[in-house]
Amino acid sequence: MATKKNQLNSLMMKTYENSTEAIFFFDIEGKAIAINPAAEKIVDPEVLKQLLQGAEQALCQSCRGYTSDTDLHTCLNCYLSSSHPDDFSSFQVYLETKDKGVVPYTATFHTVDFENGVRVFMLRNMTKQFKTQERLYQNRMMKHVIEAQENERKRISRELHDGVAQELLSALVDIRGMKYMPSKEEILKKMKQTEVTMTRLLDDIRNLSVELRPAALDDLGLEAAFRSHFKRIEKSYGLSVEFRSDISKKRYGSEIETVVYRVCQEALLNAIKYAQVEVVKVFLFEEGNTLQLIVQDEGIGFKLVDKPLGTGLGLFGMRERSEIVYGDFDVTSGISKGTRVRLKVPVGDLRKEG
Amino acid sequence: MTTNKDEYQLEIELIRSTTGCDLIAVALVDNAENQFELKWKYASGNLNNRFKQIVLQSGRGVAGIVFKTGKPLLLESISESVENENLFNYPILTFEKLESIGALPLWHEGRVAGVLLGGFREDRMMTEKLLHHMLEMIEQGIGNLDGKEWVLVDGYKEKPIEFLNDENV
Numbered sequence: 001m002a003t004k005k006n007q008l009n010s011l012m013m014k015t016y017e018n019s020t021e022a023i024f025f026f027d028i029e030g031k032a033i034a035i036n037p038a039a040e041k042i043v044d045p046e047v048l049k050q051l052l053q054g055a056e057q058a059l060c061q062s063c064r065g066y067t068s069d070t071d072l073h074t075c076l077n078c079y080l081s082s083s084h085p086d087d088f089s090s091f092q093v094y095l096e097t098k099d100k101g102v103v104p105y106t107a108t109f110h111t112v113d114f115e116n117g118v119r120v121f122m123l124r125n126m127t128k129q130f131k132t133q134e135r136l137y138q139n140r141m142m143k144h145v146i147e148a149q150e151n152e153r154k155r156i157s158r159e160l161h162d163g164v165a166q167e168l169l170s171a172l173v174d175i176r177g178m179k180y181m182p183s184k185e186e187i188l189k190k191m192k193q194t195e196v197t198m199t200r201l202l203d204d205i206r207n208l209s210v211e212l213r214p215a216a217l218d219d220l221g222l223e224a225a226f227r228s229h230f231k232r233i234e235k236s237y238g239l240s241v242e243f244r245s246d247i248s249k250k251r252y253g254s255e256i257e258t259v260v261y262r263v264c265q266e267a268l269l270n271a272i273k274y275a276q277v278e279v280v281k282v283f284l285f286e287e288g289n290t291l292q293l294i295v296q297d298e299g300i301g302f303k304l305v306d307k308p309l310g311t312g313l314g315l316f317g318m319r320e321r322s323e324i325v326y327g328d329f330d331v332t333s334g335i336s337k338g339t340r341v342r343l344k345v346p347v348g349d350l351r352k353e354g
Numbered sequence: 355m356t357t358n359k360d361e362y363q364l365e366i367e368l369i370r371s372t373t374g375c376d377l378i379a380v381a382l383v384d385n386a387e388n389q390f391e392l393k394w395k396y397a398s399g400n401l402n403n404r405f406k407q408i409v410l411q412s413g414r415g416v417a418g419i420v421f422k423t424g425k426p427l428l429l430e431s432i433s434e435s436v437e438n439e440n441l442f443n444y445p446i447l448t449f450e451k452l453e454s455i456g457a458l459p460l461w462h463e464g465r466v467a468g469v470l471l472g473g474f475r476e477d478r479m480m481t482e483k484l485l486h487h488m489l490e491m492i493e494q495g496i497g498n499l500d501g502k503e504w505v506l507v508d509g510y511k512e513k514p515i516e517f518l519n520d521e522n523v
Contacts, residue, residue: 163413166422193465196383199390200412207411235409238445273442278404310439
């Protein structure tokens with residue numbers, strides 16, 4: 001029995017000495033009783049000294065906050081002095097290390113000696129896990145991007161095959177048939193039908209081209225491109241758009257115009273798909289060196305934290321696009337409170353600084 | 355004298371009462387000034403007129419698909435056959451809250467000139483049998499359309515357009 005306890009003691013000592021986990025023991029007053037070699041390696045020598053002397057808030061010099069439900073880095077309700085120590089059985093904390101800068105750690109902080117109120121603070125480096133997670137996230141995003149690209153190609157290819165090629169074939173059949181028609185009237189009738197086919201074909205090609213990239217955006221600017229886009233939306237989906245703009249014919253960098261146009265397009269499509277509304281409001285205006293776009297509906301809304309109904313890529317894409325032009329993108333929504341998408345892009349002088 | 359308009363309306367009212375559909379609608383090609391637009395023109399049992407504003411693109415939506423392919427379309431259960439994600443591509447289904455539909459091409463002189471839609475606001479009400487019944491009702495034409503999928507050329511039956519395939523529906 002005694003040997004077993006001895007063995008355990010020696011194992012615990014070895015763990016303390018050789019573990020890669022940093023271990024701190026604090027007494028009831030918050031003074032560090034013991035700090036293992038792994039911990040010594042990460043904490044600044046000056047802080048270490050103060051810790052052992054029991055200087056008040058010595059750890060705070062290294063600590064960069066822990067992650068709570070609401071914040072990534074916070075000092076609110078600090079784990080060292082919390083009135084609910086049970087909450088800190090496992091949490092994430094950021095420490096300024098001696099030579100590696102700020103590093104994320106998984107931490108536990110709990111009482112091990114109830115008689116004397118001694119607590120242990122253990123830290124495990126999370127950098128590697130974070131990197132793996134990030135890579136996983138990137139891979140997944142890349143997969144989504146490739147998939148979206150392929151889907152778009154599929155759509156275009158289909159449109160060409162089913163739309164353009166089909167109509168052209170039918171016109172061709174008509175023209176072939178004309179060669180064998182005996183009377184002028186019959187030929188005229190056929191010609192008329194062919195004309196219809198060709199007109200439809202022209203429409204199809206125009207639609208396809210505008211959907212890919214509206215020429216109006218390059219030639220006439222945002223306002224004109226928006227107006228024709230909204231007209232198309234009204235025609236195809238029966239959603240009317242109340243559009244107010246004070247930018248008139250003003251032009252911006254092609255990058256900015258594209259981002260604003262695409263964000264608006266995506267926001268409108270979301271409204272069509274999910275909001276269950278007949279009207280959407282779109283505002284486009286300049287305010288203090290920023291170009292602002294607001295897309296607002298009074299539809300059913302959604303909870304921002306909920307799992308997205310679609311892929312969730314739409315919102316992600318809008319945010320990504322905004323970042324390209326140093327824009328500020330935000331979505332506000334709530335169940336039956338409607339949804340508002342706002343994009344602010346710095347233009348003019350502000351942009352140069354950005 | 356009955357106008358074209360009254361004729362269509364009377365005929366679709368009759369189709370609705372015989373089939374028991376919640377909605378019957380007819381889409382026709384509008385050829386004003388070289389613009390050949392396909393729109394829902396007549397309806398019986400509709401909740402509102404919102405869907406009549408929509409210009410249908412050939413190959414898109416219920417009417418667009420039927421118009422382009424010249425083939426009947428049957429969606430017994432919309433919730434099963436159309437993903438929620440894609441429902442917005444079929445405005446008439448959402449606007450009129452349809453759950454089960456069938457659509458037929460309307461022929462005139464060997465060409466598709468319009469689309470007839472029958473829909474229910476309940477799941478699995480439209481069946482192949484009912485769609486057949488609808489087809490029989492319009493075989494002799496509707497409104498000013500002759501209903502002829504085949505035309506006579508020099509006394510021979512000729513099908514003017516051979517559609518390539520229908521795998522794209």
